[in-house]
Amino acid sequence: MPMQMGFRWYGEGNDRITLQDIRQIPGVRTIVWALHDKMPGEVWQPDEIAKVVNTIKAAGFNADVVESVNVHDDIKIGLPTREQYIENYIQTIRNLAPFGVKVICYNFMPIFDWTRSDLFHPVGDGSTALFYQKDMIQDDPKEMAAYVMSFTEQYHMSFPGWEPERMAKLDELFEKYKDVTKEKLWENFRYFLEKLMPVCHETGIKMAVHMDDPPWDIFGLPRLLVDEASIDRFLKMVDDPYNCLTLCSGSLNANPENNVAEIVKKHVDRIAFAHIRNVKHFANGDFSEASHRDCDGDTGILDILRAYHDGGFAGYIRPDHGRHLWDEKPGNVRPGYGLYDRALGIMYMLGAWDLMDKEQTEKECR
Numbered sequence: 001m002p003m004q005m006g007f008r009w010y011g012e013g014n015d016r017i018t019l020q021d022i023r024q025i026p027g028v029r030t031i032v033w034a035l036h037d038k039m040p041g042e043v044w045q046p047d048e049i050a051k052v053v054n055t056i057k058a059a060g061f062n063a064d065v066v067e068s069v070n071v072h073d074d075i076k077i078g079l080p081t082r083e084q085y086i087e088n089y090i091q092t093i094r095n096l097a098p099f100g101v102k103v104i105c106y107n108f109m110p111i112f113d114w115t116r117s118d119l120f121h122p123v124g125d126g127s128t129a130l131f132y133q134k135d136m137i138q139d140d141p142k143e144m145a146a147y148v149m150s151f152t153e154q155y156h157m158s159f160p161g162w163e164p165e166r167m168a169k170l171d172e173l174f175e176k177y178k179d180v181t182k183e184k185l186w187e188n189f190r191y192f193l194e195k196l197m198p199v200c201h202e203t204g205i206k207m208a209v210h211m212d213d214p215p216w217d218i219f220g221l222p223r224l225l226v227d228e229a230s231i232d233r234f235l236k237m238v239d240d241p242y243n244c245l246t247l248c249s250g251s252l253n254a255n256p257e258n259n260v261a262e263i264v265k266k267h268v269d270r271i272a273f274a275h276i277r278n279v280k281h282f283a284n285g286d287f288s289e290a291s292h293r294d295c296d297g298d299t300g301i302l303d304i305l306r307a308y309h310d311g312g313f314a315g316y317i318r319p320d321h322g323r324h325l326w327d328e329k330p331g332n333v334r335p336g337y338g339l340y341d342r343a344l345g346i347m348y349m350l351g352a353w354d355l356m357d358k359e360q361t362e363k364e365c366r
């Protein structure tokens with residue numbers, strides 16, 4: 001089966017972009033979705049799942065990929081209460097299976113999800129993009145949380161992984177994580193996955209962990225999936241075809257040392273879901289997200305696409321973040337998730353992909 005192009009959609013009433021808008025982007029088959037009002041640890045109920053999936057299917061898409069079912073902090077910390085939360089996670093997997101879900105994207109980052117210092121940073125051409133100012137993020141987690149929360153309040157918009165309920169308890173969370181070393185976090189990760197693998201085999205659903213974003217420790221919190229060596233370790237730790245990656249090119253390439261195309265070549269069979277995002281680096285360690293065009297950033301988008309294509313990638317792929325273009329501005333666009341730049345990104349990726357298909361076919365004919 002060839003790769004399937006996807007588009008992340010936040011759901012009716014939670015996303016200004018409609019499924020009808022997405023229908024007009026050539027090549028999109030999969031809607032990447034979630035129940036965004038669920039707290040980590042809650043069971044996703046069949047009637048709640050049905051409502052969203054039926055809407056997606058009625059619009060002519062499949063709902064094969066969920067991003068994300070978030071993992072409760074107690075699982076990451078390794079508290080006795082993790083048993084119930086793991087049970088709940090397993091129940092959610094079972095509840096998703098009858099709806100045709102094939103891949104669950106999640107992350108295993110302590111406390112914070114993706115982290116940026118500016119959500120609307122001018123790129124220089126009139127558009128804006130997510131930006132990371134390295135020296136700002138290192139200092140104060142509360143300042144960071146307050147900044148992201150200010151968008152939540154101002155625009156009535158919630159961000160996955162930045163639930164106000166959790167952010168209100170930052171001191172408590174940091175206290176709980178104080179003895180969680182990197183090795184302890186790896187061990188808790190293994191414990192979680194080993195409990196999940198039987199139900200993954202039973203249901204055919206792959207667990208696909210997202211890279212840590214950015215790929216280094218922040219605020220003294222350990223981060224695990226940051227480079228090729230840690231990805232190797234992760235895949236070996238639970239060496240199971242249902243233990244997979246959401247390989248995020250932009251997350252990894254925030255560290256310019258990472259060569260994403262090489263990782264794709266090495267592990268294409270264990271990548272269930274590909275996030276394609278371009279990043280531009282600055283000499284002081286700051287980075288800005290960029291258009292998908294190869295030469296607009298430093299990620300090596302064409303090399304990555306070629307590695308997927310030539311490796312026979314048959315998973316799901318989506319443009320990750322995009323810039324905010326034209327009339328997209330704070331208040332009318334979800335940061336990183338506007339319509340236009342992601343649509344342009346899809347056309348860029350499909351352009352490259354179609355050409356590679358054509359080259360291959362012609363080669364085979366000779």
Ligand SMILES: [Mn+2]
Nearest residue numbers: 248251275320
């Ligand atoms: Mn990503």
